[in-house]
Structures are given as C-alpha cells and as structure tokens.
Amino acid sequence: MRKSISVLAPAGQQRSAYALDSIATELVFMVGPAVGVAVATQVGTTAVLAAIGVAVSGAGVLLLVFDPPTRADQVVRATSPSADGTVPPVEPVSPSAHGASPSVKDAAPATGPARRLSWLTPTVAAVLAASAGATIVLVGTDLAILAHLRAHDQVGSLGIVYFAWCLGSVVGGLAYGSRHRATSSMLLLLALGALTIPLGLAHSVLGLTLLAFVAGLPCAPVMTATAEEVARMVPEERRGEAMGWQGTAFTVGSAVGSPVLGLVIDAAAPWVAFVAAGGAGVLIAVVGLVVRRARRAADPQGELRF
Template structure:
C-alpha cells in the first residue's frame, strides 16, 4: 500500500484542518449517547427503558435535522447555520444535565434538532479542499477519523462520568462541542469546490433534479450498512453476556475499530474505487461468520475481518453521493445520507432485540447480514439497469 496519496492530502492545509475539526467535533456526539443513558439511570435513578427513550428522542431529532440543516447550508452558508446551533445547543446543554427527567427529554430533543451538522460540513469541506483525484483518499481519512472518534468518545465519556459524575461530565462534553462550533464558525471552511455553483444557485436547483433512484439507492445502502454494523454489535453484546464474558467487550470493539481503520486506509490508497453495493455485500458476507463464534476471543478475531469493510463501505457511499448530486445541493444530500445511516442504526437495535429474545443472537447476526446482502444485490442490479438504459439512449456514431 502506497502512502503517497495520503502525503498529498495531509499536506493540504485546508483538508488537514477540516479533518482535525471533524474528529474533534464528532467526539462529543459519539460520547454523549452512552453518557446520556448512564446519566438517566445513575443520576436520575430511572429505568433503562426511560434512558432509551431519551436516547431515541435525541437520535430521531438529529436524523430529522440532517436534510433540513443541510439545505440551509446550501442556501445560506456555514456561518448562518452554525451560529444558531451554537446558541441553542449551548443553552440547552448548559441546563439539561442539572434538571429532571422530562425537562431533559425536551432539551435533548431540541438540542438534537439544532445540532451542528458536523457530518455534512466535515465531508463537504474535505471534498471542497482536494482535487477530484484525491477525493476518495481524503474521504477515507475522514472515515478513519470517524472511527477514532467512535472508539474514543464513549470510552472517555464513561470514564469521566464515573470519575466526576455524569452531570458535570455531560455539561463539560457539550461545552467542548460548543467551543468546537465557535472555532468552526471562525474558520468558516469552504463547502464547495472553487468555481462551483454559488449559494444563490442552490435555491434554484429543484430537488427533482438529483433526488432520483441513483441517490435513493445510495441512501438505502447507507442505511443497510449501519443496520448490519449496529445490529451485529448489539447481537455480539448479547452473545458475550450469554457466555459470561461481558468484560471482553472492549477487546471485541477494539478489533472492529482496528479492522475498520486498516480497511479504510487501504481503500483510500487504491487507484480506483469500488461500488458501494459491492462493499456492502462484502460487509454482510464477512460479518455473517460471527454467528458461528462461541467465545469472546473468536468474536474479536472475526471482528477484525468484519471491520475491514466498515470504513470503505461508508466512504464509497459518500463518494458516490458527491458524484450524483450537484455541488450546490450537496449539503442537503449529505444530510439525507447521514439521516439514513442514523435510521439504519436506530432500526437495528429493536429489530435485533426482538430476534435475540425469540431465536438467539446468532440468528440476529444472520438476519441483518441477509438484509444487507439483499439491499446490496438489489442496488447493484438497479444501477446496472440504469447504466444499460443510458447506453441505449446514446446514439451510435
């Protein structure tokens, strides 16, 4: 694997700044989810079901905000969108850790609606900062950054919550996010390539021009990828609990993360990209053998293999969206893409939970992998059909 493509991307100051900001602003988002549930259970002395409701409300609010805030980014630019987010989320989280359950539920939902759309901003600014031939490499680095934030955010948040209390930790974590939002507002990175359409043009692009089957298929593939990832994670947690090896959960998740980072770096260095449907099928196929594991050590080894397809699958779908959607509408498109990923992860937990209760964690892993494979095959077949029809419409010379 050559590191030359990465040298070029990391030598680019605008790309480097966007990548670092993306990691720093995602850590509070990933850390808040598990910390918020612990806060409800331990600090407010509520049930896990009530904690899950708060998490679900916050997650749903973030999913709803994605396309809406993304469209505002297209029309009004970064600063006019981020400024209200800083004020509203900062105000909500300055109060939320220190109130009762029902006010917390409301404030978490309101903050979720106005969360800084960092996933959309980070990916757009990374795309804008590099030439087309370096886009996949840059997005792969961003994917690795997401993995690092995903691995470190919850671990640091839980540790700090146990050391200093969940209320003060939740407050500090969110204030760090506010500081990050202020830095983002001050730097105001470009969200479009030089020479692309202006924000005024975004309002003139009908959604019907790009919200077409090709884009919808990519969003469904994104949802299916998180369904496989989160569904298998929940099932593995249940399996470890059944075997009495819950203490090995960190080892398994570390294997997943290491595999994802290695896969993402390798994919970013490839001379040509791969179809997101092909990678989704690969993700489903390499995750399925985890259903055969009978110990934490076996699961950890298989998690490394499954992780190899994680980051490349997400990177390929983001790159494909950037190709099929005009630059002036990319904010909203990335918002829809991110919301579909959130929807896939939100669907995974209850679906897998029902299967685990009725048929065991092995069946749950098989189910999400089969669903992922079905979406991959359907998406690939639809894409091939569209290409065939286009070739027939091109007149012969």
C-alpha cells in the same frame, strides 16, 4: 464537513480525504460507547454527559472559527508573486477541478419541483439505501457483540472486541483511501454484510475478536464510498441537500436497526442478530446492484430522474 471536503480536496485526493473522515467517524462510533460506559461506571454519568457537552460545543466553536468553505467559488487558488513582490488577485477554483463530472456541470437547470429533486436519480437513491444499510449492519453488530459477551458472562472483554472491530475498520479505510480506483458502495456493503454473518459462529472471546477484526475491514470503505459517490453524482448546488439526506439515511438505519435487532436478540439469540444484521446488508446490496444494472440498461446516458 463532507461537503467541505468535496470542494477542498483535489479530485485525485478526495477518496483519501473521505477515508480519513470515515476512519475518524468509525473510531467515535466504535470506541466512544465503550469508553463512555467505562467512565460512567468508574466516575459517574454526570461526568460523561458533561464531557460530551463540552466536546460538542468545542467542535461547534472550532467550526465557527475556521469556517470551512462548502462551495467551489469560496475556494481560491493563489498565483505566484510578481517580480515586485506583490501577489496578483486570487482566482476562483473551477468546480470541475474538484471532481464534478462534465455531465453534471453542463446539465441544463431544472425549474420548480423538478429542480428540487433533479439530483435524485435511482443511482443516488441506491447510495442512500447503502448508507442506511451500512448503519443497520453496524448497529446490529454493536448490539449483538454486547449481547454475546453478556450471555457468556464476559462483558469485561467488550473493549477488546470493539478495539479489534475498530482496528479492522481503520486498516480497511487506510487501504481503500490509498486506492486509485473506486469500488461500488453496494459491493462494499455486500462484503460488510457477508463478513458480519460469520460472527455468529464465535464461541470464545478470541474467536469473536478475530472475526470482528475481519468484519470491520469494509466498515470505513463503505462509508467512504457512499460519501464519494454522493459528491460525484450530485451537482454542487444540490450537494448539501443530498448529503443532508444521506445523514438522514444513516439516522434511519440506526433508528430501524437498533429496536428490530434488539427484538431479535431478545426473541432468539445473539448469533441470530449477527445473521440478521449481515443478511440485511447483503439483501440491500443485492437489490441495489440489480437496480443499478437495470438503470444502466434502461438509461445508458444517465438522464433518468425520479
């Protein structure tokens, strides 16, 4: 879907489109588990699993029916009707009209193994690391919130805290999507990690709710920025592969973050998990910023490849 957005949305509106996509994704990740647990406890897990199956299958059917384009040459721009009322043949939209930089479009094609990895620059690798880091922070925060409320016998307030967290992400996504200038995904990841750490200071549901709202502000923006950067940095013919690897980075972040931070909660306390999750995001962001600065110093023309 994000690959389709990269060719459907005009260059000046891609950030808004990716922000809307990130807001929808964050709503699912933050509200979905709470709703699923609530329905499972009141109705049963069978109903929940059946609803998930129907929703996923329905989404797949809609995807098949609408069949959104994933390449610029699949998008056409209709010209104005002629005097006799007929519409002249449509013209393909140039890839450069959708945000591809001249350096990417005009680059000489590589061959063999070099071609397969031609899109993987140190900067793109840093974006993939930011994607994994953001997921680690979000998964860790998710687990730590539940553990914190359980430790204080206030699990019933989970929906309230999740709603505040989600609301913060929505507000942040709307604000970032309306901006005309991009912000580095590493800076946004740094903010996400730094604002997550104070959640460990909460001693009440109200305090946790307010801090969760603040911590949620960079959630959708960092997801938006990583998607936007991959679409901008990678040539269209390799963009699907790069976005696939970004999806893998999200999965790796979740697969690593859940068990590690779960062990932290079991061995120490929920507040330690907030610090660990936020600290991991800050560490990855700082390393990424250092890599980007070193890369710009060593390769000012942007030609370096792995």
